[in-house]
Amino acid sequence: MKIRVLLLTLVCALATGSGFAADEPETELGGKMEKMGGAFRALRRQISDATKNADSLARVATIRQNAEASLKLEPAMKAQKPAAEQKKFVDDYRADMKKFLELCGKLETALKANDNVEAAKLCGAMGDANKAGHKSYKKEDKKK
Ligand code: HEM
Known part of the structure; x- marks a missing residue:
């Protein structure tokens, strides 16, 4: 009897597990961005707390590494642009991602200096760059 209950639980877990695919x-x-998203959420919560600066530096490193990898990739929205505009679209995206990387570098400097006031400002600027970057280069979310 116990075995049957266990089996039923396993079947249910496997069946509902497939539902997660929708969030992949x-x-x-998008995968690099998801990793940036997790690190940025944690960073924003603790950016003013100087006792967390070592962890904050680790989060910025995750964001920077994924932003560097993102530089080599192209937004899916490119395919929606007319052929004649695609090169400029990708060039603009890369230029904005480079500016975002400069903010990451400045934030690392501020955190190493334990300047949490400056760090909080830079974190806000990164949030603005996130919004602007998505407005220009990210396709509209599909209705789920
Ligand atoms: C703190 C900074 C940022 C965070 C936390 C962030 C986070 C995210 C997240 C969570 C997604 C959805 C991923 C998915 O499930 O598909 C996304 C998508 C995207 N983001 Fe960002 N992002 C940031 C900055 C930027 C910047 C600066 C740019 C452009 C210069 C950018 C361009 C994009 C694009 C183009 C997509 C769509 C992916 C694709 O076209 O394949 N993001 N981002």
């Missing part, structure tokens, strides 16, 4: 990033760039 759909592109390689």
Whole structure:
């Protein structure tokens, strides 16, 4: 009897597990962004807390590494642009991602200096860059 209950639980877990696929990033760039998202959420919560600066530096490193990898990739939205505009679209995306990387570097400097006031400002600027970057280069979310 116990075995049957266990088996039923396993079957249910496997069946509902397939539902998670809907939240998987759909592109390689989306995967890098998801990793940035997790690190940025934690960073924002603790950016003013100087006792967490070592952990904050680790989060910025995750964001920077994934932003560097994102530089080599192209937004899916490119395919929606007319052929004549695609090169400029990708060039603009890369230029904005480079500016975002400069913010990451400045934030690392501020955290190493334990300047949490400056770090909080830079973290806000990164949030603005996130919004602007998505407005220009990210396809509209599909209705789920
Ligand atoms: C703190 C900074 C940022 C965070 C936390 C962030 C986070 C995210 C997240 C969670 C997604 C959805 C991923 C998915 O499930 O598919 C996404 C997508 C995307 N983001 Fe960001 N992002 C940031 C900055 C930027 C910047 C600066 C740019 C552009 C210069 C950018 C361009 C994009 C694009 C183009 C997509 C769509 C993916 C694709 O086209 O394949 N993001 N981002």
